[in-house]
Amino acid sequence: MTEIEWRRRWKPDLTSIPWQPLNIDGDVYLIKCKFTQNSYELLLTNLKSFWYEELSENALKKRVQKLNPSIEASVSRILDQIKNCLESQEKGTSITIGFKDKEEENSKMVLKINSQLAGLPFCWDFVGNSADKExxxxxxxxxxxxxxxxxxxxxxxxxxxxxxxxxxxxxxxxQGGKTTRKHIETQEFVETAFxxxxxxxxxxxxxxxxxxxxxxxxxxxxxxxxxxxxxxxxxRQKNDTETESSSLDEEELPVNDTSDQGRKPSTGTSWGSSRLPPSVTGPPSQKSPNKSPASSKSNTPDTSPIKDTELMRRQALERRLESDEAKKHEKTKKKKKMAF
Known part of the structure; x- marks a missing residue:
């Protein structure tokens, strides 16, 4: 797999999300958040202590009901609102921070957001525990x-x-060259002087x-x-290479199950006449092109009509899987554009 292909399939984790400065009452914090359709991860630091929170869909719904009982909105809409409040900090949005103990380093952090959602007051609390050193x-x-x-x-x-x-x-x-304008002439660059x-x-x-x-x-x-x-x-390059190699080895094994449901799309080239799977070609000693179709079905699966049918079926399957994969990528791109 090339790096470009890997980048298209890769889903960034929290470590890959860049930090953003967050100014709260004159104090500068660094914050990073990873949002999905139904969850989030947050990491906050003042460069002395780190606080972390991860909230799944069920816990997020409970907190919405507790903090905003009058608001009825989908989880994804709530997450959009939270993200917009952190990123834009528009007029009417206030962000404050507090600690449950006097000792910041070992206490729980509560990051409070107050804003409006569809004309109604909306508030949210991030409750972060001390993050580990790793x-x-x-x-x-x-x-x-x-x-x-x-x-x-x-x-x-x-x-x-x-x-x-x-x-x-x-x-x-x-060679006699001169600048047409004196003010654009530069001095020779000297690293130490610079x-x-x-x-x-x-x-x-x-x-x-x-x-x-x-x-x-x-x-x-x-x-x-x-x-x-x-x-x-x-x-991850080594692991991806091993996974891809293992996947190709599995595809070259004889296929006993004729069902196509749940089969993963091939990562290699399409099957062709020069590279047929053992389930189609069979052992060379079993080739009996003169036998009737009926006897071939019971003894050797290598008659020309069956080979052609199997080949066409595989090619059609691969085309369908490639088309489905392309549609999935297209839907993902559209969701990312509409998400936030």
Missing amino acids: MASENLIVPLMAMVGELTRRQRELIKILQNKDKEIEDYKS ENTMLMSKGFEEEVKSFGSSAFDDSGQDLYRQIMTKHSWLH
Whole structure:
């Protein structure tokens, strides 16, 4: 399976969802949520403690009835409302946070949302318990280290490009080339001078004051998402290859059950005259093309009419399965567009 095919089938987990800054009463938190049609996962941190909650459909319905008894809406509509409140924070939406104990580190976190749904007051409580250290590591620490490493690699590549550009410009100048406008002329790039300038710049001071609050702006979120997707691909590539190989081996075994229901679509090429399954070809010693159809059915399944019929049936089945798979992908895409 190629990486492109894998990406189309892959369903991201919580670790692959990028962090988003959440400003609550002047304090900046980082939050990430994974929503499905009937459940959600939430992870929240203030960079000192981490809180996590996972809510399934039944528990979600009970909380809706408790907090919003006058609202009748589907679970997916409720989840849409919660997600919109967290992402947009439109006018009329308030978000507050509290802790059940004075010690934040070991206490339950309650994130309260107050907004309106179809003109009616709507409130929601996220109730998070302290997350374990492993979850904190795999969702923030390790991805941040990977992001720093990737940005450092990109900086080295950009420096090489600038140095090559300087060589190219010097070559043009040696041949008498000149800029048409004086103000667009640039000085030769010197890496050490550039680094010193950055250290003394106002922007460096502002970035240190913010202490990384801009790490998950739009570009940072995209980089996080791409790194974690690539990590999942590299981590699961071996398992996917083994699964695919096992699936192909199973397809090459003799098929005793003629039922087509529940059969998975083939991951390999379609059956052709040059590659027929043993259930169609049979052992070479059993070939008896001169026998009648009646005797062939009882002894050898390798007469030409049966072979053609079996081949046509398999090809028709594969076409139908491929068509069903394409329809499923199309429905999934439409749902994703309409979801939130």
